[in-house]
Amino acid sequence: MRVGVVILPQQRWAEAAATWRRAEELGFDHAWTYDHLSWRSLRDEPWFATVPTLVAAATVTSTIGLGTWVASPNYRHPVPFAKELMSLDDISGGRFVLGVGSGGAGFDATVLGHEALSPRDRARRFEDFVTLLDLLLRQPATTWRGHHYAAHEARMVPGGPSSPRLPFAVAANGPRGMALAARLGDGWVTTGPPREKGDDGPDALEHWWRGVGQMCARFDRARDAAGRRRGEPRRYLSVDVGRYALASLDVFLDTYERAHALGFTDVVTHWPRPDGVYAGEESVLEAVADRLPGLR
Template sequence: MSLRLSTVILPVRRWHEGGRDQWSRAERLGFHTAYTYDHLSWRTFRDGPWFGAVPTLTAAAAATERVRLGTLVTSPNFRHPVTLAKELVTLDDVSGGRVTLGIGAGGNGFDATVLGQESWTPRERADRFGEFVPLLDRLLTEGAVSHSGTFYSAEEARNLPGCVQRPRLPFAIAATGPRGMRLAARHGQAWVTTGDPKLFENGTPAQSLEALRGQIDRLEKAVVEVGRDSEPVEKILLTGFTPERSTLLESVDAFVDFAGRHQALGFTELVIHAPIPDSDFAADEAVFERIATEALAQLDA
């Protein structure tokens, strides 16, 4: 299966001060999808500008024509399936059916407590995620949905006329544990990973590859367990969190080497961060653009 190259644009720039230009550039450079993070604030960017994901993607939909758009990833930390579904149907309509929802269980960051609640335990996050995804699936495919669950409820929630994409916009589900893998196998058109976080600081590229191979094996076992016999689950790697993160965008050759090794594992899409000066995602803009326009051709040569 051919490899796709996508980018993620963090929502840190005002729309009329370079924000719009980044999304237009992503389309011009030929990226398959341009994603953004769906947080209320995030890590070292907490004390600087950070804009909302859905309004940003809606503006990006109006500023582009071909590139797909999406979140990487949305989580239940501050979202409810009913209101999220309404926003997604609207975004899919504005974009003409170019939206992918990246979605995960969330973590312990600022989003987890910003609404005043205690941070959920890993088990509670998994429990909520396990209810959130199937309900969101229904909300995006059925005309009227009622649901009374442990964490979420809906009373005749309507999302007419539904998504432009049928039966609904695709889900890219972030998961590493068995419950999340089964959700990805059952409801996902794609699966997302950033690699093994335990290897972030001191791991080696070889160890990272082995960990990713193990994740893919568990995903494929989950596909068998849920009895999925439809289209295969696409495999997306959000780069920048593996041991190669400091050299990944140093040159086209370095990226092609990385891409080839991960394509061989079975990944069908790699996502690279658009450069942000003076941050963990600082990179040479010229090299970034060359990777976007040259890397896949070199990989196929």
């Protein structure tokens, strides 16, 4: 099972470059950054743009996978975004994975001045977003129209090095999203069920893991309905919802084993921050990295 780490885009690049290099040196399989304009409790803290950050990360690394955790349609159109993704695929030498979701209901949902969509409309927009991105990145010219997006003779030349297109890791917890992930995804991403704020007891943790297991069973059914083979697509678990996996080495190892038992192929944690959300010690991250060769 592969292990990845999310690096929040909060540092100026003069400092952040060393963090991305360090993720590769430590042996993590993939490194990601959030695709938000601002995020939750960090809304008024430094926050840099996603695509330039990943382009820069691609130029200071050579082997680690890179990706968006996860790209949002809240403020993106598939046509210009596909051109950026094609370029990222090229600059990274085929190391880029598009993590993509339906777009949250937080600050980013209304930052352009429009009303937040209903859950039903968000799901329909998500289907349009992924469907059109899939078409754009597979062929040199695309004309298509959906409910929320359209393209007219959109050119994607010369295309990226990944064939037939760069991988999609589709984030989905609900049935429509899971069906989309099973149909077009090279990976399925889940955060498991949400946890109530302040609900940190052992019973709540067990409840979260049971919910993750139930989601796996639902995705099995979506995979079968889509005619995909067992083992397809890859399964990514964002493990820091149940509890912060880097609270200690023992916590991480327990988290890893639970995810492995449920059939996940990849787990993703967050680079420790000095305080607040994902607060932790880099020494724990290093201890996890030391164990990676034996875990694979």
